[in-house]
Amino acid sequence: MTALAPSQSDANAPRLVRGGGRGGRNRPALGRGKGLLLPVLLLVLWEALSRFGVFAPNLLPAPSKVLGAIADLAVTGELLEHIAITLYRVALGFLIGGAAATLLGAATGYSRTARELLDPLLQSLRNIPSIAWVPLFILWLGIYEASKVTLIATGVFFPVYLNLMSGIQNVDRKLVEVGRVYRLSGLQLVRRVLLPATLPTYIVGLRSGLGLGWMFVVAAEYMGASKGLGFLLVDGQMTGRPQIIIGSIALFAIFGKLTDLLLATVGERFLTWQDSFSSNHTRASADAADR
Amino acid sequence: MLRIDDLSKRFDSGVKALETVTLTVGQSEIVSLVGTSGCGKSTLLRIVGGLDFPTSGSVLIDDEPVAAPRPEIGIVFQEPRLMPWLSVADNVKFGIEDQPRPVKDELATAALAKVGLTGFAEALPRQLSGGMAQRVAIARALVTRPSILLLDEPFSALDAFTRLKLQDHLLQTWEFDRPTMLFVTHDIDEALVLSDRIIVMRGHPGRIHQEYTVDLPRPRRRTDAAFQLWKERLLTDLDLSVEA
Ligand SMILES: Nc1ncnc2c1ncn2[C@@H]1O[C@H](COP(=O)(O)OP(=O)(O)OP(=O)(O)O)[C@@H](O)[C@H]1O
Ligand SMILES: [Mg+2]
Numbered sequence: 001m002t003a004l005a006p007s008q009s010d011a012n013a014p015r016l017v018r019g020g021g022r023g024g025r026n027r028p029a030l031g032r033g034k035g036l037l038l039p040v041l042l043l044v045l046w047e048a049l050s051r052f053g054v055f056a057p058n059l060l061p062a063p064s065k066v067l068g069a070i071a072d073l074a075v076t077g078e079l080l081e082h083i084a085i086t087l088y089r090v091a092l093g094f095l096i097g098g099a100a101a102t103l104l105g106a107a108t109g110y111s112r113t114a115r116e117l118l119d120p121l122l123q124s125l126r127n128i129p130s131i132a133w134v135p136l137f138i139l140w141l142g143i144y145e146a147s148k149v150t151l152i153a154t155g156v157f158f159p160v161y162l163n164l165m166s167g168i169q170n171v172d173r174k175l176v177e178v179g180r181v182y183r184l185s186g187l188q189l190v191r192r193v194l195l196p197a198t199l200p201t202y203i204v205g206l207r208s209g210l211g212l213g214w215m216f217v218v219a220a221e222y223m224g225a226s227k228g229l230g231f232l233l234v235d236g237q238m239t240g241r242p243q244i245i246i247g248s249i250a251l252f253a254i255f256g257k258l259t260d261l262l263l264a265t266v267g268e269r270f271l272t273w274q275d276s277f278s279s280n281h282t283r284a285s286a287d288a289a290d291r
Numbered sequence: 292m293l294r295i296d297d298l299s300k301r302f303d304s305g306v307k308a309l310e311t312v313t314l315t316v317g318q319s320e321i322v323s324l325v326g327t328s329g330c331g332k333s334t335l336l337r338i339v340g341g342l343d344f345p346t347s348g349s350v351l352i353d354d355e356p357v358a359a360p361r362p363e364i365g366i367v368f369q370e371p372r373l374m375p376w377l378s379v380a381d382n383v384k385f386g387i388e389d390q391p392r393p394v395k396d397e398l399a400t401a402a403l404a405k406v407g408l409t410g411f412a413e414a415l416p417r418q419l420s421g422g423m424a425q426r427v428a429i430a431r432a433l434v435t436r437p438s439i440l441l442l443d444e445p446f447s448a449l450d451a452f453t454r455l456k457l458q459d460h461l462l463q464t465w466e467f468d469r470p471t472m473l474f475v476t477h478d479i480d481e482a483l484v485l486s487d488r489i490i491v492m493r494g495h496p497g498r499i500h501q502e503y504t505v506d507l508p509r510p511r512r513r514t515d516a517a518f519q520l521w522k523e524r525l526l527t528d529l530d531l532s533v534e535a
Pocket of ligand 1: 335
């Protein structure tokens with residue numbers, strides 16, 4: 001299956017370029033579409049093999065069946081509820097975990113004393129596999145929203161915290177010195193030098209925090225929930241509906257990707273000043289596209 | 292007036308960088324510091340700028356000791372040290388943030404014009420060449436109208452052509468406010484074109500080894516015979532002192 005797909009995309013590529021006439025102009029469009037090529041091919045292959053009965057429908061239902069099952073849920077409005085509650089949990093956990101991480105990461109990055117006091121503790125807490133918290137959170141906070149959101153916030157916390165702390169510590173000492181030359185106060189230094197200089201790593205931290213948030217919402221909802229995409233996953237398993245399982249996985253993927261894209265887009269707006277390989281790369285190809 | 296009095300510096304690591312350096316720089320005087328690598332020129336400049344502390348001795352500006360960076364001192368480092376997230380204009384305004392907006396804009400525009408960068412106000416540092424970036428750094432230092440300007444090998448990373456141009460730029464801008472300048476360089480030509488006095492430092496820890504008052508008339512031309520004579524004299528002295 002995997003061996004087949006690339007050879008087919010190879011066969012496709014020259015045809016597309018030729019179809020576009022005099023090269024150049026079509027290439028960026030193809031570049032953007034390239035990522036979709038393989039998934040679409042696999043879907044088509046999967047659908048075909050399912051129809052020919054190669055895959056047992058009770059193990060791997062056809063994409064059309066998955067889509068149908070999801071559409072059924074959507075029609076009753078049930079799907080929207082599941083998506084909404086999951087998004088709500090991720091968002092709340094992300095906000096709480098992200099805010100706590102921002103405060104503590106800024107403190108430990110900026111102040112040596114704070115780092116020496118807090119960092120060892122936080123680092124050792126980080127080594128606890130986060131799923132291991134679940135029984136404790138349930139014991140303390142009950143089985144409803146609080147324990148779920150706390151678990152998600154725990155997952156979000158560490159990447160944000162670590163990235164922000166090391167980001168601040170790694171700010172170019174020479175730029176900090178320019179701040180000293182102009183007699184910036186501690187707070188001014190944070191706002192005018194440290195924060196903007198740290199933004200790139202901070203955004204990386206937020207993005208991986210969000211990724212972990214999505215991982216942990218599955219765990220939280222898997223442990224016991226009456227709503228949410230994670231619940232849908234369990235429900236599909238309990239009621240023997242693989243199309244629901246696959247459908248929820250796909251939905252997780254889609255919403256995880258969308259929220260990450262949102263964060264990345266917002267981040268990029270703040271980082272247009274960056275002089276990195278990838279930004280030059282896109283600039284160069286954008287130039288090429290204009291020509 | 293800037294007075295460096297019996298200044299010594301020993302770092303926590305135990306390295307002695309400076310020993311009993313005494314130097315007085317008059318109002319609007321341009322003084323160059325030359326000397327072998329590692330003899331403490333940057334350290335001296337950092338202490339004068341209030342970025343580091345002497346182990347003993349003192350730096351006085353108009354009879355007041357320097358303990359921290361002061362508003363009347365401008366510093367240009369060896370690297371431009373621009374904030375990469377700020378536009379050229381905002382980098383120039385970095386030190387005058389507390390002024391009203393129209394004042395800031397006007398000052399920045401004037402400072403950029405002085406260094407020949409009108410039209411690049413909205414550019415980002417990554418879009419500048421090394422020479423342009425260093426000129427922005429000079430504009431940033433000049434915009435506060437410092438009465439003392441410290442420059443630590445500001446042109447050493449630049450090609451010879453750009454360097455000549457920036458030396459002339461610097462002299463032109465000096466004409467406006469006539470700041471006192473302390474200028475570290477490795478380049479004898481540069482020292483001769485710019486300075487009223489040249490201080491030669493040597494050794495570990497660094498001491499003042501020799502001092503020249505450059506009496507060449509301004510504007511100085513690098514091709515003049517008198518200029519060449521001075522250059523030969525300095526080079527000979529420096530070579531002799533290497534052997535000594
Ligand atoms: N922060 C520091 N901690 C310890 N030692 C230092 C520090 N800064 C400088 N030194 C030492 O002090 C001495 C003088 O350094 P400095 O940078 O002032 O020399 P310099 O004359 O500017 O040299 P160059 O011409 O190469 O720039 C050197 O031996 C250097 O290793
Ligand atoms: Mg130096």
